[in-house]
Amino acid sequence: MKKIKVASETETKRLAEKLAQALRPASVVTLTGDLGVGKTTFTKGFGQGLGVKRTINSPTFTIVKSYSAEIPLHHIDAYRLEDSDEDIGFDEYFTDQAITVVEWPQFIDLFLPEERLEILIERLEDDSRLITLNPIGSYYENVCEELIR
Amino acid sequence: MGEVMSQNKETYILAIETSCDETAAAIIKDGREIISNVVASQIESHKRFGGVVPEIASRHHVEQMINVLEETFSKAGMTADEIDAFAVTEGPGLVGALLVGVSTAKALAFAHDKPLIGVHHIAGHIYANRLIEEFQFPLLALVVSGGHTELVLMQEHGQFEVIGETRDDAAGEAYDKVARSMGLPYPGGPEIDRLAKQGEDHLDFPRAWLEDESFDFSFSGLKSAVINTLHNAKQKGIELEKADVAASFQASVVDVLVEKTYRAAQENKVRHVIVAGGVAANSGLRQALEEKFSDQPIKLSIPPLSLCTDNAAMIGAAGMIDYQKGNFSDWAMNANPALDLEIYGNRQR
Numbered sequence: 001m002k003k004i005k006v007a008s009e010t011e012t013k014r015l016a017e018k019l020a021q022a023l024r025p026a027s028v029v030t031l032t033g034d035l036g037v038g039k040t041t042f043t044k045g046f047g048q049g050l051g052v053k054r055t056i057n058s059p060t061f062t063i064v065k066s067y068s069a070e071i072p073l074h075h076i077d078a079y080r081l082e083d084s085d086e087d088i089g090f091d092e093y094f095t096d097q098a099i100t101v102v103e104w105p106q107f108i109d110l111f112l113p114e115e116r117l118e119i120l121i122e123r124l125e126d127d128s129r130l131i132t133l134n135p136i137g138s139y140y141e142n143v144c145e146e147l148i149r
Numbered sequence: 150m151g152e153v154m155s156q157n158k159e160t161y162i163l164a165i166e167t168s169c170d171e172t173a174a175a176i177i178k179d180g181r182e183i184i185s186n187v188v189a190s191q192i193e194s195h196k197r198f199g200g201v202v203p204e205i206a207s208r209h210h211v212e213q214m215i216n217v218l219e220e221t222f223s224k225a226g227m228t229a230d231e232i233d234a235f236a237v238t239e240g241p242g243l244v245g246a247l248l249v250g251v252s253t254a255k256a257l258a259f260a261h262d263k264p265l266i267g268v269h270h271i272a273g274h275i276y277a278n279r280l281i282e283e284f285q286f287p288l289l290a291l292v293v294s295g296g297h298t299e300l301v302l303m304q305e306h307g308q309f310e311v312i313g314e315t316r317d318d319a320a321g322e323a324y325d326k327v328a329r330s331m332g333l334p335y336p337g338g339p340e341i342d343r344l345a346k347q348g349e350d351h352l353d354f355p356r357a358w359l360e361d362e363s364f365d366f367s368f369s370g371l372k373s374a375v376i377n378t379l380h381n382a383k384q385k386g387i388e389l390e391k392a393d394v395a396a397s398f399q400a401s402v403v404d405v406l407v408e409k410t411y412r413a414a415q416e417n418k419v420r421h422v423i424v425a426g427g428v429a430a431n432s433g434l435r436q437a438l439e440e441k442f443s444d445q446p447i448k449l450s451i452p453p454l455s456l457c458t459d460n461a462a463m464i465g466a467a468g469m470i471d472y473q474k475g476n477f478s479d480w481a482m483n484a485n486p487a488l489d490l491e492i493y494g495n496r497q498r
Contacts, residue, residue, distance in 0.1 A: 036373070040317060054489065055365070057315050061295040061322040062169070064243060066487035074486075089207065089245045 002133040002144050005124070012038050012121075012129060013045030019117075020049025022143050025071050025097040028113050030105035033121035038129055042121065043101050047073050050099065059103075064093065072098035078107040115140060160472060163221070163232045163257065164465030165214075167250035168242025168270045172213040173461035174221040176232070180469025183280055185224035186455075186462040189213045207245035214253050221461075229261050236468025239267030239478070240488030247484035255480065266468040267478040267485075269493040272309065274425035275301060276470070277456040277463035285421040285448060291410045293434070294426035295321035298366045298406075300413050301490065307470040309494040312413060313364025320402055321428045323368040327398050330376045331391055341395045342431050348392030350400035352378060357405060364413050371401050399433045407437045414447055423450045429457040 006012050023029070029046075031039050040058070047056045051069040059065040059077040067073045074093045081104075090111045093100050105112055115137030122130045135141045159178055166173040176184040189209075222228060237254035240247060251267075258265035275290045290301040298320045300313035318326070321338060328337020333344075354374050357367040375398050382389045414422050422442060428434065435451050442449040456463060471477070476496070 055314050055316055058318045058322055058369070059296075061319060061325065062243070064486065065296075066241065066244075068487040068489055068492070072487050092244050 002148055004131045004133070004148070005128055006131060007128045009038065009041050012041050012131070013048065015131065016042045016045030017049035019143075019147055020046045020099065022147055023071075023099055023117075025099060026095055027099045027140075028094050028102065028116040029100070030102045030112065030116060030118045031121070032103075032105065032119070034123065037121045037123050039103055039121060042119070043075055043103075046101060047075075066098070072096075074098050074100040076100060076102045076108075078102060078104040081107045117143070160233045160469065161227070161231060162234050162236050162266075162465045162468050162472060163229070164236040164268070164461040164463075164468055165218075165250040165254050166238045166270075166273065166459055166461040166464045167210045167214070167246050168238045168240070169246060169459055170209075171459040172210045172217050172249075173459060174217045175461035175465050176221060176225045176227060177280075177462055177465030177469065180276075180466050180472075181279060181283075183462050184227070185221050186460060187217050187221045187224065188458075188460050189217050207243070207249060210246055210249035214249055218253070229257060232257075232261065232263060234258070234264040234266055234468065234472050234477075235261075236266040236268050236464050236471070238270050238273060238464055239482060240270065240485035242270055242484075242486060244484050244486045247486065251482065251484045255482065259480065264472065264477040265480070265482060266471045266476070267482050268464045268467045268471065269488055269490050270464075271297060271299070271301070271425075271490050272307075272467040272493060273463040275303075275309075275423065276467035277425060277452045277460070278423040278450045279466050280456060280462055281452055282448075282450045284423075287417055287419040288421040288423065289410065289414050289417060289419040290423050290425055291406065291429075292426045293320045293406065293424070293428035295319060295325060295428075297321075297426060298368070298428075300364050300410065302413070302417055302419070307474060307476075307494055309490045311490060312417070313366065313409065315366040315368060316359075317367050317369035318372060320366070320368055320406065321426075323372045323402065324428070326372050327375045327394075330379055331394060333391075338428065338431065341399060342433055344392045344395035345399040345433055346396075348390060348394070348396030350393075350397045352389075352393060352397035354378075354397050354401040356401050358408075364409055366405065366409065368402065371398070399431075403431075403433050403437045406434060407441050410438070411441050414442075414445075419447060421448045421450065423452075425452070425457070427458050430454045 044056045052067040059075045065075045117140045118134040120132040133144050135144045162177050164175050173188040175186040235254045235258040237250045288303040292299040298315040302310045302312050324338040333340040
């Protein structure tokens, strides 16, 4: 578990960008945090890191938005799947030659790959953010080690 | 000697659309005329979840595809042998849903030895208008739906430039979320539109204009403002008139959409403005656009409601442009959830 304090949106983006560049295709990152805490900011930075040129915007309605880039990005928002317990074919996305970012991962817990990088963003009292990286599996542990160094 | 394509020959395209929750097929003549147009909606089964559920959507597509095709042919009084090309939504959309349409179109094109045409879903929404009125260029399309809010500039057929898009929520998504927090049934857009007519815009919700030069949109702040207003009123025990909340919210969305469309039309000296996507069904938006462009030399087209929501007729209309340009897809074509509109417009296949 690694904890990183970031002071601004720019710093959040920069961290996300660095992380995206450190990951290989078929990686899965989950993103948890309250409304307005910076999940979208993080994903925008993450997309920049992958070289996504399009504006990354909300996938809530469509559940998934995919972006082409050198390593493509799947941006999943599972918010509307709270009452659904079906396997909705997520493997297609997770095992693809793309990187997937999942918001509201708790709603698709059953279908997430065992090994993944869990990220929690929290708002601190001074309005800075605490970003917690919880890598599951040796690959993600190494990525986080490299990132912090 | 092979078949010579004469100028006078009519072209019939069979089109399939399965990118989201509608299983649809259509036969279009010469890109402009609907011969038959069938849509099997899944909206009833998605009501339970307050929206589309991908795997349910895919399964429904598989169940309905053949029925929809049969009905499309029988309504047209045609057989697959009379079809000149098979067009299908290649992306963007849900990969499992898209695959059903792509596989079906591939099988049909292969079996009948006719061209296969992969179409971009948003290009389809834009071309829905050409089933009603011929395009005049330069043309500006305002694309507004649950998943998209974009301004697309076209200098010629089949070429697209995205000059503005939402940075967070799409307009339709904001409608959905606001409707849900007001306790309105799904889909929320039509409900808010209906209520808005009975209410007054006095709650002074924000308008996100962003930078002066920008044609981008942002609806997430507005959505939060409405939800906070509802929340605060509830805590203070104040009963807000739902119709007024709807009217105030709708006025805020419509103001920004209309003003940015108008500015983009002026700045790019367009001759034709068209509206596309599900939110084009919104009566408040239609009325405001008609007023704004009423004294302009710019032509304004808004398709009938049946062509605003997902359908296959629009895919056939867009596919005709690819047909004329010889932009055919090969058998390796796959569902492409990340298909980019500008790249689609520029590609040579």
